[in-house]
Amino acid sequence: MQVFAHISDIHIGGSEQSVDRAALVMRRLLSFPGRLDAILVTGDIADHALVEEYETARDLLRSPVPLIVCPGNHDTVPEFEKVIGPANQVLRLDGVTIALADSSIPGRDDGRLADETIAWLDEVLSERPDVPAFVGMHHPAVALGVPYVDEIRLQEPERLAALLDRHPHVVAVLAGHAHTGVATTFAGRPLIVAPGVVSTLLTPTESEALVDHDLPPAFALHVFDQGRLVTHFRPVTR
Numbered sequence: 581m582q583v584f585a586h587i588s589d590i591h592i593g594g595s596e597q598s599v600d601r602a603a604l605v606m607r608r609l610l611s612f613p614g615r616l617d618a619i620l621v622t623g624d625i626a627d628h629a630l631v632e633e634y635e636t637a638r639d640l641l642r643s644p645v646p647l648i649v650c651p652g653n654h655d656t657v658p659e660f661e662k663v664i665g666p667a668n669q670v671l672r673l674d675g676v677t678i679a680l681a682d683s684s685i686p687g688r689d690d691g692r693l694a695d696e697t698i699a700w701l702d703e704v705l706s707e708r709p710d711v712p713a714f715v716g717m718h719h720p721a722v723a724l725g726v727p728y729v730d731e732i733r734l735q736e737p738e739r740l741a742a743l744l745d746r747h748p749h750v751v752a753v754l755a756g757h758a759h760t761g762v763a764t765t766f767a768g769r770p771l772i773v774a775p776g777v778v779s780t781l782l783t784p785t786e787s788e789a790l791v792d793h794d795l796p797p798a799f800a801l802h803v804f805d806q807g808r809l810v811t812h813f814r815p816v817t818r
């Protein structure tokens with residue numbers, strides 16, 4: 581069994597509460613009494629992509645548990661890489677590989693996997709074809725019923741679908757961007773979107789307002805056991 585905490589969209593500098601909310605969630609994760617194998621952060625790390633925002637994020641995301649991060653549409657890769665690390669990161673654990681890939685497009689809010697990112701994923705996923713793998717990125721590859729986000733989702737999702745077809749050991753796809761915990765499917769696999777730490781986006785069914793800043797930050801807890809992924813979505817209020 582492996583257990584992963586998945587957080588997203590901390591948007592440091594994006595609101596007065598951004599630092600407190602990220603700190604609250606990290607404190608919760610790092611005080612778990614039980615098993616936690618890794619922490620995954622699927623983008624939108626710094627709201628304005630400023631080096632000082634990344635420095636704050638780096639300090640907040642310090643963890644004795646292995647932690648990997650990818651950029652989002654609010655991030656810029658040069659600043660991200662200067663402070664946080666490579667834009668594509670992989671964790672090779674006993675029994676599972678987790679690859680987080682850069683789906684950002686410079687100057688745009690929608691996403692796309694560049695040729696070199698697809699090539700990187702192909703290489704990483706080819707290393708251990710017998711070991712289950714998870715692939716994560718910022719942008720969800722399907723529409724989620726959140727109109728604002730749906731317009732700026734992953735473009736050319738068929739490129740990701742083709743990659744997954746080449747690597748049947750990929751168990752699920754993980755994403756962020758939508759600021760709402762979502763379970764759906766893509767290319768025959770679960771697609772799990774982590775809630776937003778900085779805020780929550782609502783569906784038109786729930787509210788005419790797009791953003792809720794009062795709902796608590798939340799995370800996804802992925803439990804992978806005997807080939808099955810089970811995800812718990814958990815708000816953090818203290």
Ligand SMILES: [Fe+2]
Nearest residue numbers: 589624652757
């Ligand atoms: Fe975001």
